[in-house]
Amino acid sequence: MNIHEYQAKDILRGYGVPIPPGDVAATVDEAERIARRIGRTVVVKAQVHAGGRGKAGGVKLAKTPEETREVAGKILGMQIKGLTVEKVLVTDAADIASEAYVGIILDRASKKPVFMVSPAGGIDIEEVAAKTPEKIMRLPIDTRYGLMPFQAMELGFFLYPDATKARAAAKIMQQLYRAFMDNGASLAEINPLVVTPNGDVIALDAKMSIDDNELDRLPKVAALRDESAEEPSEVRARNASLTFIKLDGNVGCVVNGAGLAMATMDLVKYYGGEPANFLDIGGSSNPEKVVNALKIITADPNVKAILFNIFGGITRTDDVANGIVTATKQNPLKVPIVIRLTGTNEEIAVKILTENGFSAMTDMDEAVQRAVKLATGGTAA
């Protein structure tokens, strides 16, 4: 789960990370009021779950409260990578002497959280890694011991040769690490960490992603989810315990298991079609899940054909068949459907489908070809 910059900053402030004053606004009035309170030049920053906000025109300076109002008016409602900006962060525009990067990323290779710090901050860290890798220090952390003070100092001195600044940075590393662990993060980033002209070390931007598997035991973190910042169909799917990602194609896919779902989408593409979505109905799927899955898929006007691909292991294919029958009785389909199922209770499933006027296939390859043909306007064989 991604959270907004202002939410990440609120979390980090709670751990003592120095962050310039600021607040979030959903209207121009609020934005103006915050700017007046800060009383200096401010930055107005779009709060969306997308990178490249600056390049898209979603980050702007404003010298006065009136200018803040004007700038916020332009940013609020703006589209960035298909997402509408509903909120802006209005924050003190600190003066910058130097910029550094500090991040913690859960690393698959070392199987540990890894600190990545670089004195070359403010820009894309991938670019630094590609062009000047010597400017990045990586430090894997054994979570059984945590970040030890000497390690934090090593990181601090890598950023700043000056001991006072290194100590200030080391303290921020400790605070960031605790925030990362306590909030079940998979990523926590301060970019840039800046030194101001009077020598203070402060965090100007913050980003955090949370491991979805943590949300059940961290209700306060789970409550940070901003559904208005997500694709509505994906929100509906999550509330129905389905994993769904909307794509741009016209073949609606309903599959059990993430790997098979991806392989099905790939096969749609292989035969010249375009998948309309990724949808995993999960392991033990009851008919209700199938009904919800069909509702979500048929709500997409781009979908020209629906493809079910079910390999019944734990999933009982008769449950899926019952779900299809129930769903289509409630809302008759306007587009053709191709059903492939094999595995647990296959005979019962085929009987249910046939009695209700559907035909069922057993071969994945043939089913995908047929769905692609139907979606592109051909007639089924």
Place this chain on the structure above:
Amino acid sequence: MSIFIDKNTTVIVQGITGRDGSFHTRQMIEYGTRIVAGVTPGKGGQKFDAVPIFNTVAEAAKETGANTSVIYVPPMYAADAMMEAAAAGVTLIVAITEGVPVLDMTRVYPFVKERGARLLGPNCPGLISPGKSKVGIIPGRICTPGPVGVVSRSGTLTYEIVYQLTRAGIGQTTCVGIGGDPINGTNFIDCLTAFEQDPETKAVAMMGEIGGTDEQDAARFVKEHMSKPVVGFIAGQTAPPGRRMGHAGAIISGSAGTAAEKIQAFEDAGMGIARRPMDFVELMKARL
């Protein structure tokens, strides 16, 4: 022969009285797996069908001498269950549970490793050596004994491909699902190493996914250390960058971990490449 499990494997089921644990315990027994004990704290002394239940894994291991444990406990307790099994001296730990917090695994992995145990998973379907033993949830009837080793990051996709192989008369030594999570106990290279050493395995089928660099590392291993042919497949060629596709591990971040990169690595290693799941059948036939 087979890898990791065979007829001598004796198994403890952690969470034997739960919904998934009880269902799959019966499935495993029906397949012929030697389930010797179950663990549910507070139910020690009772029985599940004919299987004795213990309060702790330590007790179960001591009383039965079991060498393997399979875990079906809920996600928030799974990390502790894995460490409990390792502390009890079990040498193979198979964690089926989906949804284990990744930070928990940063503690589990070194703990298990330091005790010399092998962890498979979490978020995996387990493994099966057809005709000998199965530990986990892979449906027994889709497999048949034969010369192909199968290793995969996903569940149902593995079933699909194994089923196609079986229907074409190509059997398997062992099918291993390593799981889709970012931090797991056993990786592709561990399985390839074991298949290379197993005299009955003549070829290996490997199913990867987008995200991470495990497949690229595995390809390099194939090139440098494998004498047996390996056929690979990558799921997620149509996945948009940076989106979570069901498996936490399947995230493309930046340039690392795309399907194109992985397929290229397979090509560089001289592996067979299945563009579609069905291609495994012909590619395997040509290599056996």
